[in-house]
């Protein structure tokens with residue numbers, strides 16, 4: 150028996166408190182004490198209470214919200230208890246909404262696998278928690294042939310803990326309303342104003358543009374900037390070193406010089422390619438009864454000794470059986486013909502970037518990781534505690550994307566050439582070729598022949614960030630809780646989690662290298678690092694470039710209104726007539742500006758305030774992780790200061806801790 154001091158922390162936001170009374174119980178190894186209904190959770194509540202029982206080591210706090218008339222959700226951050234024994238202040242993390250009047254159990258914050266609980270003090274709790282979570286977090290289905298989303302079509306359908314909190318909700322709604330209002334007001338002029346010359350796109354070039362967006366406007370026609378984008382632009386995921394001349398590259402007679410040049414670069418190991426074959430045969434959109442157009446280009450590039458990546462040839466469509474070989478466009482062609490060919494590549498890159506690199510490999514994979522974790526790992530589990538900060542708002546933003554961007558009548562249908570079904574086809578094709586290795590930069594960059602390419606700043610920063618996440622954070626934490634490979638194999642919750650992700654969430658992705666079991670600590674670390682990198686660096690490196698590279702519409706045309714050229718007799722008007730009209734361009738810019746703007750409500754990588762782990766060791770691992778991130782951030786700042794084109798998208802201070810936009 151003795152005096153217990155109970156401290157209760159309510160969320161900082163205005164709507165976090167509740168007028169309802171809350172009853173608390175203390176659960177120790179020797180018994181349980183009902184503290185009664187003492188708590189009306191408002192901000193920063195603390196009270197002392199005498200408990201006439203010897204509870205021994207505190208294991209859990211139980212709480213129940215009582216609502217006589219009106220049930221008001223309460224966001225509980227944590228509860229701490231200072232008892233009379235030698236246990237010191239005991240911390241019970243919560244960080245979620247307390248709803249209804251059921252009893253919620255908060256285990257003490259020490260992370261425990263099943264084997265860390267030989268007396269099974271928490272076994273029943275773990276099982277009950279997962280049983281409840283599997284009811285609340287259900288797999289949904291959006292389109293056949295895709296990985297699975299969370300069930301629910303709108304925010305209110307989502308579990309309360311997955312919805313935007315009021316600050317994020319306010320920023321998102323107000324910013325979107327402002328963007329759409331501007332669009333509505335200025336957009337009416339779009340039908341009056343027309344674009345006669347390429348420079349006329351300045352009419353919708355944003356005022357608060359970034360310095361890099363300015364550079365793109367000034368130099369978008371430049372071959373070096375065209376090539377640079379495949380290394381460090383909005384979509385650094387398609388470039389690969391050639392190991393042979395692509396079979397689809399049929400060289401018509403008279404192209405012997407080109408063949409010689411290509412073979413010379415191939416032999417030197419400096420030949421690179423970007424193949425958009427995934428777009429071949431995708432049904433183009435029809436916008437206001439007007440057909441739009443999609444191509445499936447191939448670009449061959451050479452890496453210069455000074456690091457510049459220069460285009461050598463563009464083939465806009467793959468060869469067709471029984472047809473003459475497709476026209477090849479060269480840098481030496483008439484300027485407008487070459488520019489139109491590059492513009493077609495830019496539009497194709499926009500499609501694969503937004504759908505394959507950004508939406509699928511960033512947003513949707515992160516969602517699968519989040520849902521599989523919520524369904525398979527109890528909040529006591531160390532891997533749950535490690536991953537949970539990297540799931541914030543992901544289910545919410547993806548539900549918005551499915552309901553407003555890629556939905557029927559959504560943005561893709563309105564202004565993107567692959568809208569009205571082509572975008573779903575692309576997502577299905579991209580899902581069918583989504584490999585585990587492609588989500589792990591050390592493997593992906595090796596497979597694409599980009600390791601050691603000095604001008605691949607994306608590659609260098611991705612490898613560096615992956616290493617910090619892997620060595621300093623994941624291996625540090627895994628080492629605290631798994632002392633052998635056998636311990637990994639024996640962790641049935643962990644094995645169920647891995648299988649749920651690969652077999653269910655990713656839809657039998659073991660055929661593409663994803664594991665269905667974890668056999669060693671090394672394999673566990675690689676898998677968990679992939680999860681964290683996907684939710685952070687992978688998304689950031691494919692999200693943050695939108696503002697810089699797509700503000701100048703001709704550099705990232707969301708649609709093309711004329712078919713790819715079949716001759717080199719091209720005028721500036723041909724290009725203007727191919728590009729989006731002013732209204733389409735305005736709508737695209739409105740959305741990409743809204744999405745690409747820097748988020749005011751943002752938690753940077755590793756900077757979450759929630760304390761899921763109790764105990765000095767996990768705190769030390771997190772502290773060291775943060776130190777390494779700070780060092781990387783500083784070094785990138787110094788590197789960028791002397792670069793003509795700085796690369797910021799994997800700077801730790803710019804990378805969000807989860808996919809939230």
Ligand SMILES: CCCCC/C=C\C[C@@H](/C=C/C=C\C/C=C\CCCC(=O)O)OO
Nearest residue numbers: 503507508546549550553554560740744810
């Ligand atoms: C045209 C750009 C498409 C980008 C698609 C790629 C990834 C998804 C995106 C998430 C968006 C989530 C919600 C968007 C909600 C509203 C947008 C405005 C649409 C409207 O006018 O209603 O990643 O950031």
Ligand SMILES: [Fe+2]
Nearest residue numbers: 507512692810
């Ligand atoms: Fe995004």
